[in-house]
Amino acid sequence: MTQKNKTEQGLDLGIVGNGTVAGLIDRRGAYRWLCLPRLDGEPVFNSLMNGGGTFGVWMEGLEKHSQSYEKNTAILRTRLEAKDGSILEIVDFSPRFDKNGRTFRPAAVVRQFHVIAGEPKIAITLSVEAEWGKTKIKPKRGVNHIRYESEDTRFRITTDAPVSYVMNGTQFLLDNDVTFILNADEALADSVHALADDWYRRTASYWYRWSRSLAIPIEWQDAVIRAAITLKLCVFEETGGIVAALTTSIPEHSGSQRNWDYRYCWIRDAYFSVTALNRLSEMETLEHxxxxxxxxxxxxxxGHIQPVYGISLEENLTETIAEALPGYSNMGPVRVGNQAAEHIQHDVYGQIVLGVAQSFFDKRLLNNPGLAEFKALEPVGERAYAMHDQPDAGIWEFRTIAQVHTSSAIMCWAACDRLSRIAAHLGQTDRETYWEERAGLIHQKILAEAWSEERNAFTAAFGGEALDASVLLMAEIGFISAQDPRYVGTVEAIEAELREGDHIYRYKVEDDFGRPETAFTACTFWYIDALSRIGRKDEARRLFENILSTRNHLGLLSEDVDTETGELWGNFPQTYCMVGIINSAALLSKRWTETI
Known part of the structure; x- marks a missing residue:
């Protein structure tokens, strides 16, 4: 048995991907998570959930390791240094570039091992599992590749390293560079080394050009670019669906049972992702x-629209338990699918209209939607109007609690409001008036039912007293002025009740699983933006710098954070949070003319 360097724990992980697949790699260069043949597929490397699937490297005498992204790209570099002075650098990426008039983004990943100094003594740790940890796939050897095949999984790893050493986990001296390409079970058109070098150059060029096109604020540029690239890696470009995160079942806090599968497209999360990238003038994602x-x-x-669908429009996301996997840090269950697809969440109607509204106005798009597309959206507005004062599961997807949630009603208002604006833009005066009247009626209803004189705040639900950080978004979408005393009062009430240290909880009432024990990082960003809008910009900047300090070593965030230890929890990377970095930076940054 080959000696192994210990597996990294926690969420100090990097991401490589290309819009078809994405993998998570720890600080020592081990793949902890990779799903095939797409973002929501079956994990073949599953050690993040304490399964046996991994693709890593053991190095004799390992003393130091470091990791970074190549500037402004999704190319990850992991550097391993041994006591004897040997240095190995692993370059990981997933090919993505323009080829023959379209984007080349196969279900493939590339690993290049570069000897920087000495002759590192290494062993490849390669194990593949199927059926969510139930089955270890037996490798089949080829001349210069290893094949893996199960009922639902079929791929090969082609390499110019000694195949026998790789298959047996044999220790050997690495005296020259070697390459691995994981792709479909097909022979490569060129040598693995030549092909990987070509793919590397073209992928790096793609990301350099893509990052250069972003309209970023002058402050926090690195944070914003990394957040934008991360969001891009969460888009399944074949269909345009955007996953909420790349993982399943990382709990919201220790032993919480709040373990969910986020590898699907929530209309809500996708809306936030699209608008954040729009803010940076990245229009391709909106078009997809x-x-x-x-x-x-x-x-x-x-009629009814689900809050979440599969990335290829799958409606049935029946939730099951992967019994063979112990779970993240042995804290199961590991869930596959998500019951939220069965929920009633009325905010989705507003998020659909908000998500595409800019496309009617932005002349940079190749094809702007017009009257036909507007008419196709109107039934969504009708549904929003009909449902704005009806109980639902709300933005936080309560499984046994139904109320008329304020945030859902506000989004229903947004659907009608934006339809009115689109109608005006298209010269449809009668429809402009129609939707303006409906928006006005919903607006009046929310002001009457959701405002609490006793709390001096808008509450989580009509007629309730509990607070919810999601109502902070009402100023951002234009429901109410940030200078309105009622909004200022709401910010102050949330600050008094939901703030712990420099972090904000989404709510503090008991839900289906008790009281939350970690702060929801997206809510902290919403609070930061609210502070800026009501004139407390210096404080907002300080809190923004603080939350940036909770990112992992590569600038990435998960869903939740422990307010005492700063430890990251929840699925990773959370698109909500990467959106928060972009939005807050854009709002808080000085202007270019103020600093140059």
Whole structure:
């Protein structure tokens, strides 16, 4: 048995991906998570959930390790240094570039091992599992590749390293560079080394050009670029669906049972991701997402719309338990699928309209939607109007609690409000008036039912007293002025009740699993933005710097954070949080003319 360097724990992970697949790699260069053949597929490397699937490297005498992204790209570099002075650098990426008039983004990843100094003594740790940890796939040897095949999984790893050493986990001296390409079970058109070098150059060029096109604020540039690239890696470009995170079942806090599968497209999360990238003038994601949304709207025929779908419009996301996997830090269950697909969440109607509204106005798009697309959206508005004062599971997807949630009602207002604005833009005066009147009626209802004189705040639900950080978004979407005393009072009430240290909880009432024990990082960003809007910008800047300090070593965030230890919890990377970095930086940054 080959000696192994210990597996890294926690969420100090880097991401490589290309819009088809994405993998998570720890500080020592081990793949902890990779799903095939797409973002929501079956994990073949699953050690993040304490399964046996991994693709890593053991190095004799390992003394130091470090990790960083190549500037402004999704290319990850891991550096391993041994006591004898040997140095190995692992370059990981997933190929993505323009080829023959379209984007080349296969279900493939590349690993290049570069000898920087000495002759590192290494062993490759390679194990593949199927059926969510139930089955270890037996490798089949080829001349210069290893094949893996199960009922649902089939791929090969091609390499110019000694195949026998790789298959047996044999220790050997690495005296020259070696390459691994994991891809479909097909022979490569060129030598693995030549192909990987070509893919590397073209992938690096793609990311350099993509990052250069972003309209970023002058402050916190590195943080914003990394957040934007991370969001891009969460887009399944074949359909335009955007996953909420790349993982399943990382708990919200220790032993919480709040373990969910986030590898699907929540309309809510996708709306936030699209608008954040729009803010940076990255329009391609909006164009892809418009296709996905138009299909959802078409399928709904003016009726119920689920809050979450599969990235290829799958409606059935039945939740099951992967019994063979112990879970993150042995804290199961590991869930596959998500019951939220069965929920009633009325905020989705507003998020659909908000998510595509810019496309009607932005002349940079190749094809702007017009009257036909507006008419296709109107049934969504009708549904929003009908449901704005009806109970639902709310933005936090309570499983046994139904109320008329304020945040849902506000989003229903947003659907009608934006339809009115789109109608005005298209010269449809009668429809402008129609939707303006409906928006006005919802607006009056929310002001009457959700405002609490006793709390001096808008509450989580109509007629309730509990507070919810999601109502902070009402100023951002234009429901109410940030200078309105009622909004200022709401910010102050949330600050008094939901703030712990420099972090904000989404709520503090008991839910289906008790009281939350970690802060929801997206809510902290919403609070930071609210502080800036009500004139407390210096404080907002300080809190923003603080939350940036909770990111991992590569600038990435998960869903939740322990307010005492700063430890990251929840699924990773959380798109909500990467959105928060972009939005807060754009709001708080000085202008370019103020600093140069």
């Amino acid at each position: 997402y418009m296709r996905w949304v138009r299909n959802i709207v078409s399928h709904s025929k003016g």
